[in-house]
Amino acid sequence: MTGAIFDIVLCLLILAVALAAILGRDLFGSVVFFIVYGLLVALAWTRLGAVDVALAEAAIGAGLTGVLLVGAVARLRRGGVVEPTPPRPLARGAQMGICVLAAGLVGAAIAGLDPDAAGLTATVAQNLEASGVGNPVTAVLLNFRGYDTLLETVVLLVVLIGVWSLAEDRYWGGRPGLRQHAKPGGVLATYGRFLPPLGLLAGVYVVWAGTDQPGGAFQGGTILAAVWLLVAMAGLVDAPPVTARRLRLTIVAGPALFLAVAVAGIFMGGFLHLPPEHAKQLIQTIEAGLALSIAATLALLVAGPPQRGAR
Amino acid sequence: MIVSGPLLPFAALALPLLLGLLAAVPAMRPRVLMLLPIAPLPALALALSGPTGEHTELPVLLLGVRLGLDATGAMFLGASALLWALAGVFATAYMRRTHKREVFVAFWCLTLTGNLGVFLARDAVTFYVSFTAVSLPAYLLIVHDATREALRAGRIYMILALVGETSLLVGLIIACAHADSLVISQVRDALADAPGREAALALMLIGLGIKAGLVPLHVWLPLAHPQAPTPASAVLSGAIVKAGIFGMLVLLPAGAGMANWSLALVAAGLGGAYFGIVAGLGQNGAKAALAYSTVSQMGLMIAAAGAAPLADAPAEFAAVIALYAVHHGLAKGALFMSVGVAGQVNGRARHALLAAVALLALSVAGLPLTGGAVAKTALKSGLEGPAATLVAASAAGTALLLLHVWVLLRRSSAHGSRPGRLLWAPFLAAGATALVLPWLLAPAVGVKASYVLSAANLWSATWPLLAAAAIAAAVIGLRIGVPRIPAGDLVVVAERMVPPAVSRRPAPSHPGPRRGMRRLDPIDRLERGLRRWSTAGPVLLGTAVVLAALFLA
Amino acid sequence: MTGLDTATLFAWCGAGLIGIGLYGFLANRHMLRRLVAFNVVGSGIFLVFGASGARRADLGPDPVPQALIITGIVVALATTALLVALVIRYADLAGRATLPEDEPGDDGKE
Amino acid sequence: MNQALPLIILATALVPSLITFFLAEDRVWVRNALNLGGAVLKLALVVFMLAEVGRGQVYQTEFELVPGLSLVLRIDALSLLFVTLSTVLWLLTTVYAIAYLHGGKNLPRFFGFFSLCVFATTGIAFSGSLITFFLFYELLTLATWPLVVHKGDAASIRAGRTYLGYTLTGSAILLVGIVWLESLTGPVAFAAPPQLAGLDAWSLRAIFLLLIAGLGVKAALVGLHVWLPQAMVAPAPVSALLHAVAVVKAGAFGIVRVVYDIYGIALVQEIDMGLPLAAIASATILFGSIRALTQHGLKPLLAYSTVSQVSYIVLGAALFSQTAVVGGLVHLVHQGLMKITLFFCAGVFDERAGVHDIDEIDGIGARLPWTSVAFTLGALGMIGLPPIAGFASKWYLGTGGLEAGQPWVVAVLAVSTLLNGAYFLPVLYRIWFREPGPNAAAAETEGPAMLLAPPIATAALALAAGLFAAAALSPLGWATLIVERQYAP
Amino acid sequence: MILPALAPALSVAVPLAAAFLAVVAPRPRLLVGVTVPAMLAVMALAVLGVRQGGPLVLAVGGWEPPLGIALVADGLSTAFLVATALTIGTVLVVALPQFPIRQNETRAGWAFWPLAFLLWAALNAVFLSGDLFNIYVAIEFVTLATLALVALEGKAKQVEAAMRYAMFALFGSLAYLLGVALLYAAHGTLDIGLLAQLPAQDTASLVAAGLITAGLAAKTALFPFHAWLPPAHAGAPAPASAMLSALVPKASFYVLLRFWFDAMPEAAGAIALQLLGALGATAIVYGSILAVRQNRLKQLVAYSTVAQIGYLFLVFPLAGGSAEPQPWTAGAWTGSVFHAVSHAFAKAAMFLAVGHAVLAAGHDRMSAMDGLTRRMPMTAFALGVSAVTLMGLPPSGGFTAKFLLLTAAFASGQVLWAAIIVLGGVLAAAYLFRPLARAFLPDRGRYGTVPRAQQALPLALAMLSVVLGIVSAAPYDFLQTGRPAAAEEGLE
Structure with missing residues (x-):
């Protein structure tokens, strides 16, 4: 109650x-x-x-x-x-009305749902064994519906390219984001020195644990990205130039690895097929690669397009 | 090309056509006029050999050409061919110095082909084609001198010719459609009870009447004949107009059903005969007066042709009319030639010319013992009651009119150059033939010399001449002025009433490209609204809601 | 879904969030506000999605919607990131964070 | 061979067209050889085919595109009538165009589209089904447009706009009619007309109207004719193409197909569409002639004359009479020969003496006698004077009208003849009898043989077609064969 | 028979790999040179496989639906795959000189290539997917790649257009996602094949249907949600525009088609379908009128897309909504697919050709067309040929499409749509007239030119749309492979 x-x-x-x-x-x-x-x-x-x-x-x-x-x-x-100033009341009323209607419709749809529909919980549980991981969500994400996840990681790549391509032409070849000028010895600088090791640890753990417990490449990657951002804000590290080969390798590595595994699966039974006996290792490999790329990509997304001149 | 039957009729048409084409060959140009007398010779030969009753067929030509010759046709053909030949000789001399002789010759030949074709045609299409071939190329003969007056005459001629052609075509089509045949005799018979008979007859008569100078469709005659070079005038008046009469003779069906048409034609013909006289007397030029004389004479023939369908023996009566036409054609041809001769002759020769003209004029008026008397007597024999009387009486008018012509001719001035034999000879030949030939032909059409020379007929031929002499004396003695009538009478009136031609519009100024796009501004506003997310968004959400609601409904 | 169990409650909550978010998405003109609203709608949808997968308390939460939602969250983040970059770039270029047709007093004239 | 020959004949126009597009501008000889070669080859094949079809041979090729949309090529006597005309005229027009456009710009484009037009026209003639007809009909529309705007000046563009506006709308309407009809009957083949008798009369009427309206645009029925005079801005060979070889003919040909090979004249009468169609045709005949009377320019005059003349074909098709349809069909050829002569000559007048307006033509006969002779023959033929071809058409049409119990047709013919005379004769008069005007005085002498020969040839053909009308292989003979073979009750 | 079965996976994997390489090692010439032929080979495999063995269904990772995701390559999806491959393949070759990477890498010169390859992969992912949520991801993928391409020029106008597009696209995504969520909640599966077998008359399904339809309609730029399209498509560089206008709206339309004919063939109400048809019809007229009014070439071509998209939606009233297959539905369904495909070729060709004209002239005002037939005949020809398709004139795929739709309209007694279809062709002529006519004018001023080999590519693409009309029997039959039951009855 x-x-x-x-x-x-x-x-x-x-x-x-x-x-x-x-x-x-x-x-x-x-x-x-x-x-x-x-x-x-x-x-x-x-x-x-x-x-x-x-x-x-x-x-x-x-x-x-x-x-x-x-x-x-x-x-x-x-x-x-x-x-901008807010819109006129009349328009607001109409907009509000239609939104209420829409929400009501969704509510009606919810009300009409079959309360006993079981979804796929049982099916997932049945196949969990063969997925190679213990966390059903991870099993769905990286095995049963790994194809979704493959596309999703590529979506991040698309967005990063999109963000970068919004740079001014003259800044191409420069480093992403504005230069951070943290006060030396300020709070940020201190945290910047203090937090990274912990954050790194936490991030790697979340990724690693994801196979059997809640967590995974996205959550872990986000933590890693946050750590890097913090350090960057502290002015301790700077992003490499967008043209840097290693940077690009980093952001592509995860999806490329995933794709490689997926294609390799073709020779082991089908596209994206993870043989149950190797599934766990494969998934962990993929997660590791993904976490790296996701971390880099997310951090760069927050940093934004290059806004500083090339060297 | 396959020809079946005698070749001569085909040759009669083919030769002039070929010669016409030959005229276009540059090498021929210096001697091109020499072609003219040769062209009608096969036709003449054909006419002299007389009707054979055989048909010549050329099935691939046109819609299947069918040629033939009967007695009437032979007379028309012969007289026309002769006149064309004589006029051709005349032209070799007369046209020697004019420009574009080759064009003249080519169209002369073409006209000739058509003219002969009319008499030879035994199917409707060939008849029509020939009729056209005689009508339109004649335009070139009329306007040959290219003077302003000639061109005006040509224009009016062309308009009427075209109307005539069209009418004839439509009339023929109606008749042929009913006959389901193109053979003229069948067409004519079918026409007697064809559903569109009245229209067909009316249209055909318009077409033929224009050619034949049926009043009031005659207006082109007095304009065209004076303007054409003299040899052309001669054939126009002597031969070409006969195509119309011939058409009436072969196309009007016989029988009691034709009574009304017959009456109308007789009336129109006689009316024309008298009108021609009156109008002719009002002319100042010899050729114009002669042209009116032709109108008058053609009126008599039209009246006769109108009476023919009701005659006891239409075919024989047609031959009689043909006889009249033969005489008139040759005489009128000679008279026109005389105008040409008169223009170049002085002194004694001129007196001789005037005497010959006088004789010819009297012949046309029916002076006993002349060929004209034969023709006229024969013609009257087929007419009854008042018509016969009126025909007889018209001779007085004819005499007066030709006297007028004679006077005008005498007054006319000459240019002094000595006319060659080539001018004299055809004139004399035509005149002589006109005086003599009817006598020779009369037996063939069932008119005996004794009948012509009977007292009653002699008297009826003589009194109009006496009356004419009396009137002439009175007029001259009392110095009565004859009112002048412009050549072409009615058309002159018409010309004044109709605005000068249909004026062409100036080149249309293209309207500029449409600039009406501004009116679409609401669309622009709508588009801007739809671009605004705060408008488009709710619309979109609304659509989702409406669609869901519709699915649920 | 009879009764007001947890799942239904949160599903309704999701519906409400969808309504609120949509309003923000439609009525606001500032692009960043629209982005906020977009994310609110997104999480509302995820809530509906997830709650519907949690109806059977006996079976535990359905992992499939969870996986899909995680994917969705990442996609939403990616979208937001690109949009933020666009807005910032646009503000740099045009000096405003609203579309021209949303400017007050603007008829959308170009 | 029966399968391939239609395709080969189509290829004789298509292949030169496609190659020509990609030839460089200066490869004049290759271009000319290609186009002339194609035309000559086509003519040879058509002559061969004439003999074969005359003997009763039928050529048919068919392949399905999608269900309900088959390409059917079928050659019957009627096809050959049209094809022979367009083939002969193509050859002559190509010769003429080579001389006329000599040294001009954009010639690969011009000749490419020109041959493409011929290809489309051949396709129209060979079409064995309604939808095939439509395919080629549309192709013709498109291929013609670049020719109309060929000069690339403002007036051409405007004319092109009007042309496209009318023809595309027309085709759209036609397509609606076709699809509607086929939705009721399934695919419509000319060889096996659909069973329409049982269908609702009002639907049949509506479809008939749609089809005729669609075809009527190209056939320049009154009200739908506006594009034709405007398109006169195009060079003379294009006018020849529009007026004689292809475009207006395609419309008229289509109407004949619709009336005879789809509906059947009996049904057309039964649903009371025959008389209205004949009335529209008659109105067009008169309208075109009256408009021609008031034209200032030579080519507009000729254009309105076409408006008038093409409807003879329609009139022939609309009357319930075999004779009339013979008249209509033969006019397809006759009008083509005569009108192309006129346009060739008008082109020469323009090219050699700069004559555009009738006022400028005074005395041109003295300078350009052969052209003027050809022009005169064409004009007289148009008036319907024997023995030039036009009269035979009129004769059959008139007789047919009477057979069909429509005597007023004869009146229409008569009035039209007079009006034709009224607008053509003054022009002839000016050519031959006026003192040479400035244009004639400044005119060059008659040009190269390639410019002169085509009009003389077509004029001679027009004359011969009338003179030897009764011959078995004359257009008239062929039209009679068509009617006896295909449309005899 | 493992090879054809590979085709679906490779259709996504190959362009993805190319994109990764393009990020890391930007060597466009090499990448295009390898990827395009490779993809064409994959397409050949797919076509062969589908022709011989019927629809290819590939359970990704060996997990059958509902647990896993199925990739489906039937006639329909293969047709779109092939159209995409041919279009993008050509576009990429045309783009090579326009986005060069030389000594110094430039922003757009680099970004274009991965974005293009990624768009290709994303489109293929949409066309192959048999799972509604996977489609969501794929379609978002398409949207984001598109957004980046729209903004690629990087000026205020393009960024603005991208933001506006984002509004519509994001809304569409949200609506679609909500629909997917509701469907899963109701049925416990997102697989199209499985959904088709379930009754779909419950509230959630129908609300979902409404949301999905509206969402996808917004992404497809159906009137009145089209206003984002012209600025977005016209603002992008020509090769990008070509892909955006030719293919991107087709992706969401494709999903709609899948949804209504495969997933929920019985859910549609007649009125709703008529409403969609009416919006389509309005789009045809409205888009055309606006296209006539444009003074910029690319804007004109973009508005043409708005109009052409309208045709696609006529498939709903003509072929949809009936549980019982009608004799005309196959025609209408196939017709709309024909339209989508031939429009893809023609529109891409047109944008590329216009792009060349604009390159040569240096601006995209109408006068860029002046004298084009003389300066760049192949480009002018390409424009003309693609115009023929857009007008729906024979012999082109556009005509075949129009014919099929018209036939269906008459057969089903919906004459109004027939009238609109026909009117649309005339209107297309109206808006295409001006640029085409100007091509015949003499050119004034100074123009550059484009190498002939480059000019030939749009022409080839345009000719494809014509070839589609001339040899339409094979594609027609091919499309029927694994076609949905609702569209199975055809005019035989």
């Missing part, structure tokens, strides 16, 4: 924070509300027993997305971009 009340309160809170994020007068405030909202949703996921999703939501949905948005707000402020 307390659980139910907690859930109801959580739901209301989530809705309220979401509203605040949407309607907030101040953009920065909205983004902050959005980060809070992400954390609350992560909480909701744990309430639903989906710890993997909760981790992903917290790390990616709230964390990285929040960082991206905060960074963007800061850039716009620096660029002196003003906020």
